[in-house]
Amino acid sequence: MRHFAIVGSGPAGFYTAEALAKAYGDSARIDIIDRLPVPYGLIRFGVAPDHQSIKKVAIRYDKVAEADNVRFLGNVSIGDAVTVAELRQLYDAVVMATGAPNDRQLGLEGEDLPGVMGSAAFVGWYNGHPDHATHEPPLDGTHAVVIGAGNVALDVARILSKTLGELEGSDIVAHAYEALERSRVADITILARRGPHQIAMTPKELSELGQLEIACPVVDEADFPPQSADDDLEDRGLAKSVALLRGYAAEDCDKDKAIRFDFFARPVRIEGEGRVERVIVERTRLDPDGRARGTGEEYVLSASLVISCIGYSSPPIEGVPYDHRGGRFANEDGVIGDGLYAVGWARRGPTGTIGTNRPDGYEVAGQIEAAMPAGSDGGKAGGEGLDALLDSRDVLATCFDDWRKIEAAEEAAARAGSPREKMVSTSEMLRLLGHK
CATH class of the missing domain: 3.40.50.720 (NAD(P)-binding Rossmann-like Domain)
Structure with missing residues (x-):
């Protein structure tokens, strides 16, 4: 035996x-x-x-x-x-x-401020994990920043954007369901260090953003390389995802909530008095080897909630x-x-x-x-x-x-x-x- x-x-x-x-x-x-x-x-x-x-x-x-x-x-x-x-x-x-x-740390000044969470904690909160069920994400503000370019970032943005009616049939736990009912979050920014051709988002998850009742994705056409570059993508799933993003970029968002894709952007600092209030972001560019490098150009994003989805x-x-x-x-x-x-x-x-x-x-x-x-x-x-x-x-x-x-x-x-x-x-x- x-x-x-x-x-x-x-x-x-x-x-x-x-x-x-x-x-x-x-x-x-x-x-x-x-x-x-x-x-x-x-x-x-x-x-x-x-x-x-x-x-x-x-x-x-x-x-x-x-x-x-x-x-x-x-x-x-x-x-x-x-x-x-x-x-x-x-x-x-x-x-x-x-x-x-376990969430990987951002390694940024200010990531320990109240209102900054890792995706393991946030996802665990709405899924009822005993380690995270008692969290209280601040949903009383209007701006959320989601850091990451994968499916977890999409999950987080989607859950923040759905109506209670859209959550029917799900097994989201009661405390999260009730908190989302009171949520004031209306503007969600997804920060991605690189561009649309480097995302780890699958077509199924991306397509769901185009089917939300009161939210819609916002993508800047200027973030894309020439259309001909799409033909060089060997990963057909990625090609489909890029096509979806191009489609979103061609549409106007006329709904109450916006999910903004901010490509070529990386957080460099998180600030706030007693709680998170803003994220300082640096513009990036891609080196020939495909790595994101900072350009030195910085700007400010308002944020009442920051969720890091950079891995585990x-x-x-x-x-x-x-x-x-x-x-x-x-x-x-x-x-x-x-x-x-x-x-x-x-x-x-x-x-x-x-x-x-x-x-x-x-x-x-x-x-x-x-x-x-x-x-x-x-x-x-x-x-x-x-x-x-x-x-x-x-x-x-x-x-x-x-x-x-x-x-x-x-x-x-x-x-x-x-x-x-x-x-x-x-x-x-x-x-x-x-x-x-």
């Missing part, structure tokens, strides 16, 4: 568990461990609440968790309840699938070598060390889509199988050993049946048209389960 522990229950963790379960069958036991009482990670807390079709991938993960040789153990914090070193003693292989939940990093964990520059665990093709692996964003950094994690997880599972062929026995204690250790430390782990109870309670509490009303605190979830 082989025993495997996967730390993290997001897409990367579940795809790895799926691959290991297929490779080993009944000759392996797989534990998926998460510090929160509930599974799914990015699916539950990162995917935008108005993108319900994407969240349906969790149905596939359900089948993995319900397999006889797979367990979900929630409410188990690595480093507190159990260390990685202890897991390595108990399991034949430990796979780090923790994702990248995995938190360092004792006992796991760390790549500080990359914000991920140090690894070679997913291998950290003997019996220790990394998948997903913990391996690659915050790149790729949810689907990218499937081949990633299967690749690492293949490496594990090559090192520990099916039918071999490592003589490790596995889950039984972990259960005994957690019991000795009075750690109450949740199981997949517990998650089903939480899920049922959330569905029962949903407002009309919404699939669920998420519980937003760990203590609330544990109380439901009868845990103190």
Whole structure:
């Protein structure tokens, strides 16, 4: 028998568990461990609440968790309840699938002012992540600045721009739903260091901005290279995104809210008396190598709210070598060390889509199988050993049946048209389960 522990229950963790379960069958036991009482990670807390079709991938993960040789153990914090070193003693292989939940810092003067948030915090706030549910983003001002040129920046701008009617059918949590109802934000600027040809925004997400009820995108035609340059774009998805932006540039915005794309612009300082009031921005130009360089020309953007969407990093964990520059665990093709692996964003950094994690997880599972062929026995204690250790430390782990109870309670509490009303605190979830 082989025993495997996967730390993290997001897409990367579940795809790895799926691959290991297929490779080993009944000759392996797989534990998926998460510090929160509930599974799914990015699916539950990162995917935008108005993108319900994407969240349906969790149905596939359900089948993995319900397999006889797979367990979900929630409410188990690595480093507190159990260390990685202890897991390595108990399991034949430990796979780090923790994702990248921490915001990367801007490194700018003033980024610690009230009203400046990272996207992990803001997205976690409207998605009900227990770490961020108590935030109170200042929505009493009219100007928001979103820093970044990827899909997360689009998600943030879109959620800030939607009416409550447009949020029907979503699972945005009640506190965010109510706060957005009172929001006065009417002007949103998306700052991008480079130009339209260098964005990381996909056509689907960009097209949604053109379908908003009371908001519309504003793009300056002067930011584009000659039309002929579009023909040289090898990435067809990027070409479609650029075409959408050109279309927006050709239209007038006559709605109540504007989402302004400010290309060739980078923030250099954030200012305000006691709270954020403005962002000092420098114009940029592209070097021949495609890098953005400052021109020295600065201007001021009013801002009552600033949300940084510049990327994420995995938190360092004792006992796991760390790549500080990359914000991920140090690894070679997913291998950290003997019996220790990394998948997903913990391996690659915050790149790729949810689907990218499937081949990633299967690749690492293949490496594990090559090192520990099916039918071999490592003589490790596995889950039984972990259960005994957690019991000795009075750690109450949740199981997949517990998650089903939480899920049922959330569905029962949903407002009309919404699939669920998420519980937003760990203590609330544990109380439901009868845990103190």
